[in-house]
Amino acid sequence: MDWNTLLEALFGAAHHVQRKGDLLRGTAQLDGRRVAVIGTTDHAAIGVELALAQARAVLDTVRDHPGRTILLLVDTQGQRLRHRDELLGINRYMAHLGCSIELARRRGHRVIGLVYDQALSGGFITSGLMADACYALPDAEIRVMRLPAMARVTKVDEARLAELSKSNPVFAPGVRNYVAMGGVRSLWSGDLRAGLLAALDDSPVDDERAADGAARGGRRLAAAIIERVATA
Numbered sequence: 001m002d003w004n005t006l007l008e009a010l011f012g013a014a015h016h017v018q019r020k021g022d023l024l025r026g027t028a029q030l031d032g033r034r035v036a037v038i039g040t041t042d043h044a045a046i047g048v049e050l051a052l053a054q055a056r057a058v059l060d061t062v063r064d065h066p067g068r069t070i071l072l073l074v075d076t077q078g079q080r081l082r083h084r085d086e087l088l089g090i091n092r093y094m095a096h097l098g099c100s101i102e103l104a105r106r107r108g109h110r111v112i113g114l115v116y117d118q119a120l121s122g123g124f125i126t127s128g129l130m131a132d133a134c135y136a137l138p139d140a141e142i143r144v145m146r147l148p149a150m151a152r153v154t155k156v157d158e159a160r161l162a163e164l165s166k167s168n169p170v171f172a173p174g175v176r177n178y179v180a181m182g183g184v185r186s187l188w189s190g191d192l193r194a195g196l197l198a199a200l201d202d203s204p205v206d207d208e209r210a211a212d213g214a215a216r217g218g219r220r221l222a223a224a225i226i227e228r229v230a231t232a
Contacts, residue, residue, distance in 0.1 A: 001116050001117060001137060001139070003017075003019070003024060003039075003041045003073065003075070003116070006073070006116050006192070007028070007037070009192040009193065010028070010030070010192050010193055010196055011028040011029065011030060011193075014028060014029040014030070015027070015028035015029070015037065016028070017037045019041060020053075021050070022040050022041055022042050022044035022045075022050060023039075023040060023044075023050060023053050023054065023057075024037065024038065024039040024040060024041055024073055025037065025038055025039075025053075025057045028071075030193070030196060030197065030200070031197065033069065033200065034065070034068055034069075035068070035069045035070070035071050036057075036061040036065060036068050036069065036070045036071065037071050037073065038054055038057045038058060038061075038070060038071070038072055038073070039054075039071075039072055039073025039074060039075070039127075040054070040073070040074065040075050040076050040123070040127075041073075041075050041117075042075065043075060043076065043077045043117070043118050044075060044076045044077065044123070045076070045077050045078070045079070045080035045081070045123075046076055046078065046079050046080060046090075046094065046122070046123040046126075047079070047080035047082065047085045047090065048080075048085050048088050048090055048093050050080075051090070051093040051094050051096065051097045051126075052093060052096070052097075054097050054100075054127070055093075055096050055097045055100040058070065058097075058100040058101055058103075058104050059100050059103070059104075061104065061109070062100075062103060062104050062107050062109065066107065066108070067107075067108045067109060068109060069109065069110040069111075069112065069200060070101075070104055070109050070110070070111045070112070071112050071113075071114065071196070072101075072111065072112065072113040072114065072127050072128055072130075072131055073114055073116055074113060074114065074115040074116065074117075074119045074123075074124060074127050074128040074134075075115075075116060075117035075118055075119070076118065076119060076120060076123030076124060076127070077118060077120050077121075077123065078120040078121030078122055078123040078124070079091075079094060079121060079122040079123055091122075094122055094123075094125075094126045095126070097126045097127065097130075098125075098126040098130050101126075101127070101130040101131070102130065105132065110132060110200065110203065110205075111130070111131040111132050112131055112132065112133060112134075112135070112196075112199050112200070112203055113127065113128030113129070113130075113131035113133070113134035113135065114128070114134070114135050114136065114137075114188070114196075115128055115134065115135070115136040115137065115140040115142055115175070115184070116136075116137050116140060117137075117140060117141070118140065118141045118142075119136075119140065119141070119142045119143075120141075120142075120143055120144070121143075121144055121145070124142065124144070125144070129183060132203050132204060132205060133185040133199060133203035133204060134183065134184050134185060135184060135185055135186055135187070135188055135195065135199060136175045136178070136179075136184045136187055136188070137175075137187065137188055137189070137192075138175065138187050138188075138189050140175050141173075141174075141175070142173065142174065142175045142177075142178045142183075142184070143173030143174070146173070147161050147162055147165065147171070150171070169181050169218040169219070170218070170219065175187065177218065179216070179218075180213070180216045180217065180218025180219075181209075181213045181216075181218040181219040182208070182209040182210060182211070182212030182213030182214075182215075182216065182218065182219055183209055183213075185199075185203070185212065210222040210223040210226050211223045
């Protein structure tokens with residue numbers, strides 16, 4: 001979905017979100033509540049500059065608007081694959097973005113992620129997956145690693161991974177598999193405004209993704225292992 005169409009569905013005319021390059025930034029109002037909107041568009045490749053710009057927007061919100069809810073709009077192809085960005089340490093810039101979101105949460109900001117188009121790899125991990133809760137539109141595309149790349153990393157034959165992906169969401173891309181694993185709390189369809197209002201009221205403060213994955217059968221062992229480690 002186009003970001004303008006999305007914002008119209010969420011806020012009507014009650015928003016002042018602007019695009020600068022691939023960065024979306026601004027404020028919106030929903031039933032009298034102000035929301036900081038920060039995100040990316042056009043399948044953005046997250047390079048050094050864009051990671052810093054998003055982090056700056058988050059930190060500005062923490063400084064200037066204590067406690068204001070932050071809505072992270074996600075449309076990214078992942079980290080930018082350029083020699084320059086790797087030499088500059090893109091991993092550290094993206095970690096800085098994730099740390100900025102965590103700082104906002106610790107300072108009392110509710111952080112909600114929404115994948116409205118595409119969410120791949122590290123660009124998703126350090127944005128939507130850092131939120132208190134991440135939601136998605138039904139037509140969104142989510143994956144962290146394609147099966148050929150997963151086969152190279154794990155040394156498991158690609159055909160075997162393809163077979164596993166039919167019954168195990170961990171090996172399969174797709175937004176509904178991320179719902180099954182608990183990474184995405186739910187899908188918003190129809191009235192997107194109602195979806196955001198419900199998220200503002202009901203999104204958990206504590207991380208419930210492992211428990212959701214266990215309850216939905218998509219990630220069966222993580223919650224139990226976390227509990228064992230926490231109580232050991």
